[in-house]
Amino acid sequence: MRIDFTKMHGLGNDFIVLDGRVHALPPVDAAFASALADRHTGIGCDQLIVLEPSMDADFRMRIFNADGSEVEACGNATRAVGLLHGEPARIETLGGLVISTPTDGGISVQMGKPRFDWNAIPLAYAMDTHAMPVAWEELVNPIAVNVGNPHVIFFVADPYAIDMARIGPMIETDPLFPERINVNVAGITARDAITLRVWERGAGLTRACGTGACATAIGAMKRGLVDRRVTVTLPGGPLVIEWREDNEIVMTGPATEAFRGSFDAADFGAHIRIAI
Template sequence: MATPFVKMHGLGNDFVVFDARAHALPAMGDGLAARLADRHTGIGCDQLIVIEAAQNDGDARMRIYNADGGEVEACGNASRCVAQLLGPSKVETAGGVIEMNPAGDGATVILPAPRFDWDAIPLAYAMDTRDMPVGWDGLEAPSAVNVGNPHVVFFVDDLEAVPLKTIGPQIETDPLFPDRVNVNVAQIIGPDRIRLQVWERGVGLTRACGTGACATAIAAMRRGHVGRTATVEMAGGTLTIAWREDGAIAMTGPATTAFRGEVDLNAFA
């Protein structure tokens, strides 16, 4: 039996989205997500998204699987895409309930307040998360923040000089981060503008990362590099991030439907 899906992307960060409210799906965590995400033998995507019926007070639940098959807590770019499918809604994720508000060709997504405690990131042991006393091969004194998933953010003078493809996986899997971590390298280019590259946990280098943009903007605001609203530039495009007075994070940017299709999931079992 063929199962429908929607292929979408947010700034080039691409997703295969299934609606399990209408079509029951087999367990994605048994390697199925990774096989579907394979760009040579599957459909191909950075993350696979499953929309399910809400379990608590939300309108729906969103589950997120990275290209390596691991389930993760949050994905900002995917949230904007799901907003285009669901309309205005409150959606449950493993990282908390997020509010989705589609507008035109994009959406604004409201994420819960960021967390900074070392055990909320989580880190393996206690330390200051604003100016961490650690470093890797010239990348020094990062900030750590959890915006539904864990991020570490480095601020540098020259973004292009950082070999993120080499050092990213080393940091992602360092024992300091028991749940692994998303690695962000950022350059402040103006009072309200940031350039960003992201090594995404379980995915690798990505053209854009919504939660990475949020985490980086929050880290920059926390250090006083930018004001309460900032534009984050990535290879795939830009997002606007605002740290609201109530503590929540508002992320605004585009979401695009590439195509719709059907797949025989039994062929990937």
């Protein structure tokens, strides 16, 4: 069977979107996801996004990293899916319910409420997540927050002086983080501005990470470094993050459709034929 796909990106963080809301897709597993994501022998992407029907929302969004691991949340993908849907939507994810709304600034996503308890990150053992008493070389005393998926944030003078390709995977796979971790290095440039680079769990160094922008903004706000609405600038471009008084995080930014196509499911390991 041939499967239609849409290639999209949010600030350069790119996705293959498979829409199974009307017509069933073959089972999606880690091997199938990583085969599609391969940039040499597949279509190529940071994440594979699978849309499915939902009993509790307008639809369900599943997120697979390039290594095939399924994860809870992806802010950039939510904006992309919101653009594809074309109207306000309640979206079920493993990380909870999120709400996307088209706006003049692109797509606005209500991401839910941050969690700071050590076992909500999760960490391997209890500690203060506001100023963690840990260090990896020059990166010290981070803050940890779960915004649908887990993040650790280091505030530094110059994020671009950090060798993220080397130290990112070291922190991601540290035993302190039993479910691995997304690694953020951020510089505060004004009360309403942050510069950010992200090593994404299962995907590597990325041009943009929506949940990373949310987590970093919340971490900076918790420490009193910035105001409740900030622009977070990643290598791919800026996102606006607001932490509302009701504790909800709202992210606003662009999303882009690159192209559409189709592929033979069997070419990527999906051998079960679905009647359509």
